[in-house]
Amino acid sequence: MYSQIIVNKKTEIVMTQKSKVAVIGLGNIGTAVVTNLVKGNRSVIIADKTFEKATSLAQKLGSLAQPATIADAITQADIIVLAIYFDPIKAFFKTYATELEGKIIVDPSNPIALDEKGGFKKIIGDDESAGQILAALLPNGAKLAKALGTLGAASLAGASFQTPVRAVEFYASDDSSINGEIEELIRDNGFEPLRVGGLNQSIRIEVFGDLHEFGALGKAVTLAEVKEVV
Secondary structure: OEEEEEEOOEEEEEEOOOOOEEEEOOOHHHHHHHHHHHHOOOOEEEEOOOHHHHHHHHHHHOOOEEEOOHHHHHHHOOEEEEOOOHHHHHHHHHHOOOOOOOOEEEEOOOOEEEOOOOOEEEOOOOOOOHHHHHHOOOOOOOEEEEEOOOOOHHHHHHOOOOOOOOOEEEEEEOOHHHHHHHHHHHHHOOOEEEEEEOHHHHHHHOOOOOOOOOOOOOOOOOHHHHHHHO
């Protein structure tokens, strides 16, 4: 990342350090996020409950992907992409409460499960969102952004770095101090970031929401297309 500094009426370009990112959980979503970050030339720490899964993916992707245990990944990183199912996140917050203090947590989860017809159903109230529920359970000093979950895994991988116009990844956050880092993370994933508001709006970017691929949108969209449908 580059920053401009004015020195004696001259503009100097200087390098600034990007925040360290860890992706925990290497299912379809987590693997897509890690792969996108490496493609975007962003280093990433990767962890899974099965350490061998992290080492195997790291070997496949190269030196920008560094495997670690879950505890070490949290300790080493500034931003934690928690790519695990919604319900286990609650226990995860308790187990790693100390390690997660002061961290930026990115939650792509969707509160859904298979229904009796082979489709999906919400496992929380129709008017509830995963973002707001998890925000109330955050470890001390942690900051939450709902992001990287507005597309299914296939689109998260296939629509990244789209040309000539990038597809959008929506996000929601209550703390404006983290917005720049979240937007940088989304861009390094190959998408154009667009904030929908605070976490009270995160229901819109979860499954069945009006800004989710598996809701009203039905596909990955560009900024121009968003304006047409929203």
